[in-house]
Amino acid sequence: MDKMRLALVGCGGMGTRHLHGLKQLADSPFDAVELSAVCDISAANAEMAAAEAEKLLGVRPKVCTSMEAMVQQVPDLEAVDVVTDPSVHHTVVCEALDLGLHVLVEKPLAITVRACQRILDAAARNERIVSVAENFRRDPSARIVRHLIDSGAIGTPYMGMYHSLGAGNSIFITPWRHRRELGGFILDMAVHFTHMIRYQLGDFAEVYADARMVEPERQKSASMSMDYEFYKKRFAAMPERIPAAAEDTTQAIFRMENGATLNWIVGIAGHAGAHRELIMGTDGSIDGFGVRGGRITLARRDAAPLSQEDILASAEGAELSFDPLTRHLFPSGVSAGDPLVDLKLIAYELHEMAEAVRGQRTVEVDGRCGLKDVAALYAVFESWRAGGPVALSAVESCQSYAYQAEIDAALGID
Numbered sequence: 001m002d003k004m005r006l007a008l009v010g011c012g013g014m015g016t017r018h019l020h021g022l023k024q025l026a027d028s029p030f031d032a033v034e035l036s037a038v039c040d041i042s043a044a045n046a047e048m049a050a051a052e053a054e055k056l057l058g059v060r061p062k063v064c065t066s067m068e069a070m071v072q073q074v075p076d077l078e079a080v081d082v083v084t085d086p087s088v089h090h091t092v093v094c095e096a097l098d099l100g101l102h103v104l105v106e107k108p109l110a111i112t113v114r115a116c117q118r119i120l121d122a123a124a125r126n127e128r129i130v131s132v133a134e135n136f137r138r139d140p141s142a143r144i145v146r147h148l149i150d151s152g153a154i155g156t157p158y159m160g161m162y163h164s165l166g167a168g169n170s171i172f173i174t175p176w177r178h179r180r181e182l183g184g185f186i187l188d189m190a191v192h193f194t195h196m197i198r199y200q201l202g203d204f205a206e207v208y209a210d211a212r213m214v215e216p217e218r219q220k221s222a223s224m225s226m227d228y229e230f231y232k233k234r235f236a237a238m239p240e241r242i243p244a245a246a247e248d249t250t251q252a253i254f255r256m257e258n259g260a261t262l263n264w265i266v267g268i269a270g271h272a273g274a275h276r277e278l279i280m281g282t283d284g285s286i287d288g289f290g291v292r293g294g295r296i297t298l299a300r301r302d303a304a305p306l307s308q309e310d311i312l313a314s315a316e317g318a319e320l321s322f323d324p325l326t327r328h329l330f331p332s333g334v335s336a337g338d339p340l341v342d343l344k345l346i347a348y349e350l351h352e353m354a355e356a357v358r359g360q361r362t363v364e365v366d367g368r369c370g371l372k373d374v375a376a377l378y379a380v381f382e383s384w385r386a387g388g389p390v391a392l393s394a395v396e397s398c399q400s401y402a403y404q405a406e407i408d409a410a411l412g413i414d
């Protein structure tokens, strides 16, 4: 396949990881992407990314601080990989689409439902592809859960639990994750969760929720886990304390279109944590919805629980066939414990995009799907604001909109 000519737009923390994901792909028999340029409004970040790319891939990409200049420097550019902070996803993605480029964009598709709609309109207007880089669903654990549900291994799912509550008052990765209008923590992290719940259980119908900000101030954590130069530089420059201005704790009951209900407790604040993901069906249950580097188990009455390895070795597991790239990246079908899992899933997203641009497939998470994930997340806040249940259809059409209206007003999205 002729390689897709791609530019990275947004050369921060996750942008750096996307470069390492490209390296995973370049080292595989599925090498389908050529990195032509890197672009960031911060010239220093763009330069740092170009140096990292040269080290990893052996070729220095063009370095740009605007997309307009970039398309002049690389006239045969085909696509961009947008990894900016979420508050500018809509402006950057729409500009790229209007320049005639296809777009792979990190989750969330955009900062609000209205911003997502702008992207959908620009993609339709320009007849270009938009793909959302939702890495959790590409993990083998997620594929296995989906296969088990589809094959009836747990009967009819009737109830789910998604509890991801971490204690503490640390700054979560970056200060912008504690400001609503820049992409608060709950949006940034939990849009993965709304996506995964929809992937496994189908669409949401209605939600009744509570939200609150438990920690009015955030402190720099003692250390940082990522071993990339960019993360170290960003961590060194981080202030010791910041005021928080985004909710950090949510609780909700979702009713799904298929009649199942789901109990949600998501946040990072306070003095206690709770972590459990469970899908309960009439004939069994699955621990886990699937996640990057995750492990799932299957339980059925009168039988010992099956580990992920047991499931793969069972008759039901034998019916599951991973696609060739997943087989190559995760030959055992288990990503847990693989130190490269983050980068391999990015490699997968990039390869999928290249195949879609070459007309060989459609993308898995398109703009409409990305909008639904964002709407499901904001349904939590809209319900909290409304003081009662809200229908997902009302959030998707912006009839239920009071919470997001403040974000849109702050960002000039009308």
Ligand SMILES: NC(=O)c1ccc[n+]([C@@H]2O[C@H](COP(=O)([O-])OP(=O)(O)OC[C@H]3O[C@@H](n4cnc5c(N)ncnc54)[C@H](O)[C@@H]3O)[C@@H](O)[C@H]2O)c1
Pocket: 009, 010, 011, 012, 013, 014, 015, 039, 040, 041, 042, 045, 083, 084, 085, 086, 088, 092, 106, 107, 108, 133, 134, 135, 173, 174, 188
């Ligand atoms: N899928 C995952 O597991 C995962 C993990 C981390 C982050 N993310 C996502 O990646 C995105 C980036 O997060 P991050 O932590 O790397 O943020 P970051 O703040 O580290 O980096 C953002 C970069 O975008 C640049 N930028 C801002 N506006 C720009 C513009 N108009 N044009 C070009 N560049 C611009 C900034 O200068 C910065 O270099 C977010 O959408 C986030 O949700 C996803």
